[in-house]
Amino acid sequence: MAGDQLPVLKALDSAKTQWYHITAVVISGMGFFTDAYDLFCISPVTKLLGRIYFQVEGAKSPGSLPPNVASVVNGVALCGTLAGQLFFGWLGDKLGRKRVYGMTLLLMIMCSIASGLSFSKEPKAVMTTLCFFRFWLGFGIGGDYPLSATIMSEYANKRTRGRFIAAVFAMQGFGIVAGGSFSLLISALFAAKFQSQPYGLDPIGSTVPQADYVWRIILMAGSVPAALTYYWRMKMPETARYTALVAKNEKQAAADMSKVMHIDLKSEQEMVEKMAQKPANEFGLFSVEFARRHGFHLLGTMSTWFLLDIAYYSQNLFQKDIFSAIGWIPPAYAMNAIQEVYMVAKAQTLIALCSTVPGYWFTVAFIDSIGRFKIQILGFFMMTAFMFGLAIPYNYWTQKEHLIGFVVLYSLTFFFSNFGPNATTFVVPAEIFPARVRSTCHGISAASGKLGAIIGAFGFLYLAQNQDKAKADRGYPAGIGVKNSLLVLGAISFVGMLFSFLVPESKGKSLEEMSGENENANGAEAGLEQAPTNNQTALDI
Template structure:
């Protein structure tokens, strides 16, 4: 009897394993698919969202001084402290909430269904931000902050959805490069913000109208700059609506393998008959533990803490250096006598500096990440980036007064560009990639949103620190260098997902197979009670 039971159990396990392997055919085909045109199309579709995100978030720091000249003329030509912090940080607050809300919604309703909503919100609020009219300056700025908040809310939704969609469409060999390419569009958006401000301000400051009414012409500039943020989002709206749901969500969350294979065959050149047949069954989905369960904490709690903290400390540094670049460079006399400049001349000088740093430091860093992330691995790049950022920031902060000599300005700008180079060929890219790969499909968008929201908490803290802290620029730079060291420590707690299938990284298919095996063993054991046999001594 004992031998018959064992034989029945073994047969049940083999059958369960065979069916589990069959369930993976659709996803195996996706992992093994050659790189095709639709992969690059998805990069553009998802990447243009990040282009828009970066443009919208970073353009405001270029025109913030214009608002002070226009609405507080004769009162210091600067925004009051409360409004200055709100104009710079309110979009980040919206982004944080959008990342949490749309990340959660993407796992509940599907990636595609929510993808268009975020884009509509970005378009409408970009246009509305430039149409903030009122006689009272406080009302203009309050209206601007209102629409900037909801703009940030839409931007926040783009983070987890774009990352998840690209990861779930990609094959396992080049997945890191594809996700990094989507995120690299942030660099082009940052550069575009500087270029647009340069062109618009140059166009208006060289007119006769500017000689007679400089503030009136400057008022057009900031409105046009903010409203142009709607253009790239509009260009990709149709294609976002045409995208099918990702095969991984349909197969593993919606539990419909047939539809997953059909959707995938519409956009990728694969043999649909090779990945589905009449015996295919929907995955059981394993125990399907929730985000706040003890099982999730045991399996993924340390990883979620590490991705969130790494993104947090990275964004403290990254957004502080981006949004307050003008203050850091002004501290060494980069802009000369700023008080003698007109409003558009000052804006032009700030935008030119940002464009130089973006072109010389940020973009090369993004490109190298795309080229090497699937060769070196995410963890090595992140560790290298945090370490090199620390070294260069100490080089900026230690002799900060030394850089104020006019002959040293070029050296300061070069080292500043190197910080951004290693941020982007480092944690600014990898903190975006890792949360998209190491969490289960049914929680992937949510966990990415939580990690990204941790980053925006860091960005908000950085804004508040630079806006209201009485610490010197040198002391602030030293504090930012310390943040990088925290990132190094928490990076060591993360796994390396290079070259692995998403399901192999998360173990979610194994989890389903284990449950099915246990159930099959239990059923077989019960049935075995009715087997009449003679025990062998």
Template structure:
């Protein structure tokens, strides 16, 4: 008896696409919408924070976050995300996907509000409070990665599973767009309500006190989608695979999945015992490493390398925009106008570079496959970043009218990140590993990615903060190299399209091996009797 012979698994693998699948995509995807908004909206307000809290009246330049403060304000949520991924990923395998799924949203909502209410009498105390809440905000965000991916992979049928998981992740692109859109709209409203007086150096360098409300509102609005989604997450049943294969309750799994998929599923409780016995090896056991070790190293290394480039791109946008002619120099605009320009530029890049790539993956992942999309994405990112790095001085030279070409090349790196490894590194760990450790292995892969993001936030981003040509050029060349490493590491994973999760993970093989051993034992027994 193969795992695929279990009625519940057959039903899930062959179920026609219906409204419940779309509902699951929206419910899980709204978590990623919230994640992206919360993680990337900080880029739209970080320069405003510097002008509000680090303005020196004796200086002739606008206030600016010190490098170490900027790194922590930007990066502390990523530290929390890494910790949350490991924590909630392990809980997802131990206690079930659904039981811990709603906790992440509540934590995200509370900490988004707390971030906006960051208090203190000094700049240091305000930034410290902000970092505290953003760490725990990231902790909740971290839980969304393994749980959403695992739930979607275990709900989906085998023909559209990759597209469904990618669609959940594509909501990250929508969240990035809304981070730019909301910041653009709110800063525009504040500009209209508190217009700048006629030009004067003092007025440009100082900041309207009303701007202190602006950044807080932007951060607090991240709580809204989390709160709106929580009820529907709690209504979702536990995945049929977890209920059947981990809890061993075929009757409950058949009832839950039969209800949401509007089909009748047979109960085959007696067959589950053999399946569980055939796959009863522990994470990090020798058998696990023989079966899945190479895949785990592959998913961790590619996600790690991808996020160095992806988060370097996203978090450093605000510092590269002036060189692309998308924003004015800080000395020539007041603080709210500067935020408006940064947010607008971020919105444009997201609309035309970031967003399309996600949905190209959704539409083509079942045709091209995860493996080739990842290879193509890493390779093209490396090529475009190499071109930018080698020609950076010429591309940023406004006298040569190359800023449009710079913007195009920069946007294409975003496109191929998302029509490439940024999507596939999320999909593959949800498919390659056995049900018992799927959430944990996805969490380990995602945490490796966030380790790469921390390098971007605390290392690579520092190269761009002063906008010096040689530093940005060097950063682009480093990122081109890391992408080529990601290209090479992709060969440690395998294609998963069109196959059941049990076939991909090898859980079927264990069952088949058990059947052969049982058959041999029965044959030997009959020979002895004869």
């Protein structure tokens, strides 16, 4: 049975939904809004960069980034994100969540602006400078993953904790829509001002000088939401669980939460000292005891996030190639540079509005009633089914009369990734590990995901583009690289479903129940069950 729990933690677990919950969701979520904007706005930008800096003089088709350059531009921010997740996850456990939280935003603000200031007429210099600042932008973005998830989990009550953490992550969907919408707006404004011909009638490869401003403005706009959030993020108090369980200052934790929750909480410092003496609270990340209690859990969160992100980021980053391959957007030679940005952004925004955003919010609505495990299994299974459903009869779907069916199935893969493992892999690592290593373990799990995303960006994107070029040179149908990539991604999703059985269900349990932090030395091992014992459903927000 669970041992004694501190009064301040009991109060947090049993608290009704209050304004501070909503405030924490918005403040933490705006970081993810910015993250998604910065990571995914690069897709239409790469089209423009190819037109501006890699146009071959006298060529009959518009310029495009070479596959190796495209992979680096798309993937370098993901490399930075991986490093940031590991570093800031560790730092959040060492210095505290709040002290580190502002650093990530400042880095994102500065590097978003700097990314748009890559001034040079030499393509190599522009790409090098852009990649340098996008790496450090990703470094800041990476810190937001473990810190936002950990802070929200430690603020929330146990009945609706999953809903609150998922809501933070769901802001990523709005960031994707904002990136596409802003790209639409800027490209439309520039097209209206500087273009005289309707779509499809401008000269082949037409690139007006003003096109160079478009991609810079799109990238620099990512600094705005981060800047607007900084003040409020700095006003948040340190989480009670870090202050009480890690810093061992239950009095300060009670005082902080009394102000937040507007109730009088009694401090019991003697209980903190008593709990700190229990052997169950002493094991570290690299100890045998951690491996025995949470080793398979960490393997489960790492492997499922890794496999999910290979599929998810590959799809997102080569959306534009899929749209072109199936003929959903006009070929590049039929549009000028700004028009191409407009068309790619429009297609991405439509996919996000119809599938990505609803998927996130379905998870928010049902995660505390259905449970994390069932949603994750369902999501992986449906992703597998739809990817195979697209890839096996690929030639059928790419016929003009069947394009709508292709787009619908393709959209459903995004819906079930977000009403599925893309959300749950973010939620669960913030719930099942002890407070003193919670941010670190979340950072390790998230970094595993970004390793998968890097494989998607550098591997599958490069594979799809090169296979298409090589096969086309030998007379094969266009899009064969996309077909093969979808087959591989479907298989990866199936393996992700299998690894999900390593991840415990945390629905309805307190963080201390899952981590074992309120167990006595000889007590039961909390959190090792694979299914919940508390079937209580979430309260309405």
